[in-house]
Amino acid sequence: MNNFKKAVEFLKDANSIAVLTGAGISAESGVPTFRGRGGLWRKYRAEELATPEAFKQDPVLVWKFYDYRRQLISKVQPNKAHEILAKWEKGLKNLTIVTQNIDGLHQKSGSKNVIELHGNIWEVRCIKENKIFKYEENPIKEFPPRCPDCGSIIRPNVVWFGESLNPEILSLSFSLFENSDIALVIGTSSVVYPAAHLPLLTKKSGGKIIEINIEETSLTGLSDIFLKGKASEILKGIDSLI
Ligand code: OAD
Numbered sequence: 001m002n003n004f005k006k007a008v009e010f011l012k013d014a015n016s017i018a019v020l021t022g023a024g025i026s027a028e029s030g031v032p033t034f035r036g037r038g039g040l041w042r043k044y045r046a047e048e049l050a051t052p053e054a055f056k057q058d059p060v061l062v063w064k065f066y067d068y069r070r071q072l073i074s075k076v077q078p079n080k081a082h083e084i085l086a087k088w089e090k091g092l093k094n095l096t097i098v099t100q101n102i103d104g105l106h107q108k109s110g111s112k113n114v115i116e117l118h119g120n121i122w123e124v125r126c127i128k129e130n131k132i133f134k135y136e137e138n139p140i141k142e143f144p145p146r147c148p149d150c151g152s153i154i155r156p157n158v159v160w161f162g163e164s165l166n167p168e169i170l171s172l173s174f175s176l177f178e179n180s181d182i183a184l185v186i187g188t189s190s191v192v193y194p195a196a197h198l199p200l201l202t203k204k205s206g207g208k209i210i211e212i213n214i215e216e217t218s219l220t221g222l223s224d225i226f227l228k229g230k231a232s233e234i235l236k237g238i239d240s241l242i
Contacts, residue, residue, distance in 0.1 A: 003225050003226070003227055004227070004237055004238060004241060005241065006225055007210050007225050007227065007238055008238055008241045008242055010181075010182055010208055010210060010224075010225070011088075011092060011182060011184070011210075011238070011242065012092070012242065013181075014092070014093060014180070014181040014182045015093050015094060015181055016093060016094035016095075016096075016179060016180040016181055016182075017088075017092060017093070017094065017095045017096075017180060017181065017182045017184055018096055018098060018176045018177045018180035018182070018183050018184070018198070018202060019085060019095065019096065019097045019098065019183075019184045019185075019186065020097075020098050020099075020100075020177075020183060020184070020185045020186070020188060020195065020198055020199060021085075021097060021098075021099045021100065021101060021106070021186045021187060021188065022099075022100045022101065022186070022187045022188025022189065022190075022195075023039075023100070023101060023187060023188070024036075024186065024187020024188060024189075024213060024214065024231060025079075025081050025082065025099075025101070025105075025186050025187040025231045026076075026079075026082075026101055026103055026105050026187075027187065027231075028079040028080075028081065028230060028231065028232050029076040029077060029078060029079045029082075029103075029105060030072075030075075030076045031072065031073060031076055031101075031103055031105075032072075033187075034189075035189050035191070036189075044065065046161055047161065048061070049061070049062055049065045050062075050065075050158075050160045050161055051160050051161045051162055052160055052162060052163060053162075054160075055155055055160070059143075059144040059153055059155070060143045060144050062155075062156075063140065063143050063144045063145065063156075064143065066121065066156045066158075067138075067139055067140045067143075069121060070121055070122070070138055070139075070140075071138060071139055073103045073104070073105075073121060074138050076103075076105070077105075077108075078105045078106070078108050078109035079105075079231075079232050080232035080235065080236055081186065081187075081230075081231035081232040081235045082105050082106055082108070082109035082111070083109045083110070084232075084235040084236065084238075084239050085097060085106065085109070085111055085235070086106070086109045086110035086111040087110075087239070088239075088242075089110075089111055089112065089113055091242070092242075094180075095113065096113040096114075096115065096176055096180075097111055097113060097114045097115070098114075098115045098117055098173045098176065098177075098195075098198065099114060099115070099116055099117065100117050100118050100188060100192065100195050101116075101118070102116065102118055102119050102120050102121040102158050103121060104120055104121070104122060115169060115172060115173055115176070116169070117159070117165060117169060117170075117173060117195055118158055118159040118165075118195075119156070119157045119158035119159050120157060120158070121156060121158060122134055122135065122136055123135065123156070123157035124145070124154040124155060124156060124157055125154060125155055125156075125157045126147040126149070126150060126152055126154050127152055127153050127154065127155055128147070128150055128152035129147070129149070129150060129152070131147070131149070132157050135154065165194065170194060173198060174198070174201060177198040177199065177201040177202045178201045178202070178204075178205050179205070180202050180207055181202075181207045181208070182202070182207055182208055182209075182210060183198065183199035183201075183202035183203070183207060183208070183209045183210070184210045184212070185199050185209060185210070185211045185212070185213075185219060185223070186211075186212045186213075186231050186235075187212065187213060187231050188213075188217070189217050189218075190217045190218050190219040191217075191218060196218070196219070199211075199219060199222075199223075200222065203222060203224075208224040208225070209222060209223045209224050209225075210223065210224065210225045210227070211223040211225070211226045211227070212227045212229070212231055212234045212235070213226075213228065214228065214229060214230060215228070216228075
């Protein structure tokens with residue numbers, strides 16, 4: 001049986017499917033990835049733009065980087081891969097997406113069961129009161145933007161290097177992958193932890209890993225099925241057989 005048919009059988013037979021997505025799923029929408037060709041961390045230094053220390057030292061610079069990304073993301077649309085996952089949420093049993101992406105494109109394509117591991121680029125947090133709220137000014141007019149209530153600087157509500165993930169979101173994600181029959185891993189280099197650990201939990205508890213990527217990753221050796229290609233094309237292929 002070829003890998004596509006095998007993937008279709010796995011997905012149809014599953015009682016629960018945990019999907020892990022990374023920057024690769026949004027690449028075809030025009031959102032740059034981090035580590036591949038044209039990746040953000042090839043052009044910019046992460047430690048100067050995506051750490052709490054960088055923000056403390058130069059909040060304006062960090063905010064300009066996020067303003068650039070917000071403007072870019074506001075102009076793009078979900079692609080076929082996001083759309084097919086949203087459709088499968090209705091058609092397949094218990095499908096939940098855990099995404100490392102902060103672009104909100106899964107929700108924009110109609111997915112409801114979405115857990116954002118690294119936050120959301122349209123949310124901010126007041127550094128004084130820790131209050132989290134939506135902040136959609138685009139482009140941002142004054143840098144650094146401030147909390148409308150207390151006047152303190154606000155920061156993007158995203159996870160930066162050296163920061164811990166929200167413990168509730170993390171434990172929800174751990175138990176989701178532990179209790180799923182299938183981990184469907186799409187467009188991630190699988191080098192950033194703890195996200196990269198999630199599919200291994202599924203495997204450890206007897207489930208299978210299906211991986212979709214344009215190239216092999218550090219997860220590929222452990223994947224039960226590796227489908228090489230663009231996320232939208234591979235998902236279209238699977239969807240046509242479901
Ligand atoms: P990376 O940039 O590390 O990896 C993107 C992956 O997507 C690579 O493995 C590519 O081969 C693959 N890819 C590219 N285009 C694709 C396509 N059309 N279809 C399928 N796969 C494709 O991005 P992530 O793994 O998401 O964290 O990075 C993880 C985290 O590192 C991010 O969430 C971010 C970053 O630093 C934080 O900011 C906390």
